[in-house]
Amino acid sequence: MNYLKAELHCHNNFSNFHVGEDEAPYDCDITISEQLERSHALGLDALFVTNHNTLNGYRQILEYKNDHAKYKKIQILPAEEITTDTGAHVIAYGISREIRAGLTLEEIIDEIHKQDAVSCAPHPFSLLDALREKAKMCDLVEIFNSNNVDVISNARATKFSLDNNKIGISGSDSHVLSTLGRCVNLVESENTLDDVLYAMKHNRITIQNTGYAHEKETLEHIKYKINNSKDYLAEYIREHYPNSQWMFSLLLKMYSLNQNSYLWSLIYKLSVYLMKRISKKINLLDYDASPLKNRNIVDMLRMAI
Structure with a gap:
């Protein structure tokens, strides 16, 4: 069985203007060409692009990758970071249809499961945008987020995942190019979407490395x-x-x-x-x-x- 080096939480400039009414419209300036080049340089095998409240960016980066043989070994996988009606965030891995923002957590989880996808609670104990105890409704819990520089939020998320027997992952939550790949997970899987999702659901995933965003x-x-x-x-x-x-x-x-x-x-x-x-x-x-x-x-x- 292969072990894939996977980035599970990153953004590019297609995330702009989708963050939400209470957020500044510009979210990220990473282009898809930059994202692929850095992924290639880091030796990543799989990349979930988790733009806010949109699947925009997935099709575009996939097309760019397919036009450049250099990146053929990098699997680009669909995902979306969705804002709930309370302002908290949920990541949907492997969806084929965009899930609109503003739904309840229960409605979002239900839609994710209808698409045979995987749900994740990103930065579940950060000070903003966090599901907190409701993270137990998700399949995965992000126990290390690079932007949680207070450190305590990640420690609480780690304890929560252990106490509730939840699968823990790490996420770079990259909004600037240099933090892409700051956190990498190893997925015991063939490099196809169905196999990766199966591995994620069945705890065939481990954290390879973590690191905080610098000042x-x-x-x-x-x-x-x-x-x-x-x-x-x-x-x-x-x-x-x-x-x-x-x-x-x-x-x-x-x-x-x-x-x-x-x-x-x-x-x-x-x-x-x-x-x-x-x-x-x-x-x-x-x-x-x-x-x-x-x-x-x-x-x-x-x-x-």
């Missing part, structure tokens, strides 16, 4: 979103933070003047520190996570302090 990579992703979503951000600030609009507007102006200032590195480090405090309270001390759903910065600061 530079996270800031690269944030810069891309800000540079391309300024109108959205201005409107979001006006709507949600009218009393603090001057402060956010000033920060955006300062950012526009000097995107490489060390100030942004300091803000990143402070944000990670505060995020760890919040994650500890929610994931270790069982604080209520519902106030975070509104993404209100004031509420988040209160919880962090």
Whole structure:
């Protein structure tokens, strides 16, 4: 039996404008040619492209791959990261029909199973977009996500998978090129969609390597979103933070003047520190996570302090 090196959670620029109403429209700037070239350089055998709320990108990357013999050994497989009615995320592996966002978790799981596909709870205990305890409804649980730099979220997900006898996988959740393949899983399977899905359902999958996104990579992703979503951000600030609009507007102006200032590195480090405090309270001390759903910065600061 073969062991396939598989990337199970990554995005490309076809994810843009599909993330959802409460998110900046630009999500990722990785092109399909870049995605395939890096996958080839890393020696990946299989790649699930998990764009947000769309199957766009799957057909296009498959066509590009088939036109370039260099990439013939890389199996491109269909997937979608779907937003539920509560804002949490679910990954559907192996679907042939797109599943629309905004359905309940139960409806999404039912549709995944109707397509003989596999469901996964990505970043199940992150501070945002997380299924949390409802992750037990999924076939797989992502116990390591590269973007969970608070670390505690991944530790909680690992414990959850063990306590509930769930199959655990790792996900790069790549939105910048350098993080593609940061997490790799070994699938005991032939390199076909049906065999890979069968292996995933029957726990013939192990985590080969994991790694966190670096500060530079996270800031690269944030810069891309800000540079391309300024109108959205201005409107979001006006709507949600009218009393603090001057402060956010000033920060955006300062950012526009000097995107490489060390100030942004300091803000990143402070944000990670505060995020760890919040994650500890929610994931270790069982604080209520519902106030975070509104993404209100004031509420988040209160919880962090």
